[in-house]
Amino acid sequence: QKEVEQNSGPLSVPEGAIASLNCTYSDRGSQSFFWYRQYSGKSPELIMSIYSNGDKEDGRFTAQLNKASQYVSLLIRDSQPSDSATYLCAVNQYNFGNEKLTFGTGTRLTIIP
């Protein structure tokens, strides 16, 4: 069974610091990787996608992928209170439209002012 593992947290980070969220996956054939942010009572919002080894940066967010270690991470620089949310890691074996994502259970992040 394909699995995606995340530390459930809560992870507490001071405002302005770097928050580091980690995710491991079991299916070595996985091709695409996503990070979603979910505020309490809201739906998941896609914030980062990554498909090849290395780093991908978008504003204060950096996704890192290491397929050999089956590991994907999300770094949030200059953390703000508005970053307090649950972050979901999702993994997909394919990337041609009809993908079926496998989600981790999420890491709850709290930014302390």
Add this chain to the structure above:
Amino acid sequence: DAGITQSPRHKVTETGTPVTLRCHQTENHRYMYWYRQDPGHGLRLIHYSYGVKDTDKGEVSDGYSVSRSKTEDFLLTLESATSSQTSVYFCAISAPGTSGSWEQFFGPGTRLTVL
């Protein structure tokens, strides 16, 4: 928001009653999905659709059925609701992202309580 709406947004029902949740999208997306989200389990795929009248099962499909008679509507039916189906239900669509790869986007969700 990918033009996705879900109805109803909240529903309370009793065990044994049928329930239908609706997902409506306005952007002609081919692929649509139903997930449920429960504490400790994350998001789990119930059913998905790859076109009108084309549907298939996900990992937690027992007790659920779906229909898609129009591109814009994907219906999830609980034939006889049970308390274990109390959950938050999300609809999603798949669309090309900015890099050309496919990404999933979620609707606002339906909170269902089965008493």
